[in-house]
Amino acid sequence: AQTVTQSQPEMSVQEAETVTLSCTYDTSESDYYLFWYKQPPSRQMILVIRQEAYKQQNATENRFSVNFQKAAKSFSLKISDSQLGDAAMYFCAYRSGIIQGAQKLVFGQGTRLTINP
Amino acid sequence: NAGVMQNPRHLVRRRGQEARLRCSPMKGHSHVYWYRQLPEEGLKFMVYLQKENIIDESGMPKERFSAEFPKEGPSILRIQQVVRGDSAAYFCASSPEFIGAFFGQGTRLTVV
Numbered sequence: 001a002q003t004v005t006q007s008q009p010e011m012s013v014q015e016a017e018t019v020t021l022s023c024t025y026d027t028s029e030s031d032y033y034l035f036w037y038k039q040p041p042s043r044q045m046i047l048v049i050r051q052e053a054y055k056q057q058n059a060t061e062n063r064f065s066v067n068f069q070k071a072a073k074s075f076s077l078k079i080s081d082s083q084l085g086d087a088a089m090y091f092c093a094y095r096s097g098i099i100q101g102a103q104k105l106v107f108g109q110g111t112r113l114t115i116n117p
Numbered sequence: 118n119a120g121v122m123q124n125p126r127h128l129v130r131r132r133g134q135e136a137r138l139r140c141s142p143m144k145g146h147s148h149v150y151w152y153r154q155l156p157e158e159g160l161k162f163m164v165y166l167q168k169e170n171i172i173d174e175s176g177m178p179k180e181r182f183s184a185e186f187p188k189e190g191p192s193i194l195r196i197q198q199v200v201r202g203d204s205a206a207y208f209c210a211s212s213p214e215f216i217g218a219f220f221g222q223g224t225r226l227t228v229v
Contacts, residue, residue, distance in 0.1 A: 004159075037220075043206060045160070045220035104150060104173060105210075105218060107159035111178055 023092030031097035040088040086103035119192030136196040148201035
């Protein structure tokens with residue numbers, strides 16, 4: 001079974017600076033998807049960014065980018081120019097890409113990100 | 118295009134009662150997933166449904182929990198004879214197919 005590990009329960013960063021959240025995963029599959037979700041105090045789960053394992057290029061969405069290291073099974077999230085609105089729980093998630101019916105997301109434990117003004 | 122709609126947002130039940138949680142997927146989405154989030158934890162998969170079919174229920178407790186996604190109407194997660202340990206946030210997600218899921222705002226169930 002696949003597992004996702006976020007080793008940083010909490011992180012903090014000064015407003016306008018850059019922060020990197022870590023995520024590692026374990027799988028024997030070669031085809032899969034990785035995601036970062038943000039959960040602010042409202043509890044809404046918001047998709048931040050996604051990466052297809054077959055793509056070598058790291059995904060980027062505005063101030064959010066990933067460092068996808070397939071061989072190391074690492075998928076970190078970099079937030080540039082941090083803003084107060086970025087404060088939230090961040091969850092890394094894995095989804096198999098090949099098995100019909102196995103579309104469930106496997107989540108890490110989460111990292112609570114605090115932005116210091 | 119409205120997002121994934123869940124209701125109620127908050128639900129309080131006494132031990133032994135039934136809890137019924139509803140989820141309307143995004144328009145055009147035929148895949149629905151239910152997840153449970155305990156305090157200070159990540160989301161845990163419960164069940165994956167398509168219209169009138171349960172595709173994967175490997176995360177559902179064997180007793181008291183059931184889910185359906187009828188041909189017409191919302192998906193329903195039903196918890197019979199609730200216990201204190203069922204207190205959690207329950208999230209529904211939908212996807213068109215093989216794309217990252219979009220989540221509702223969740224239902225916070227409190228069992229007293």
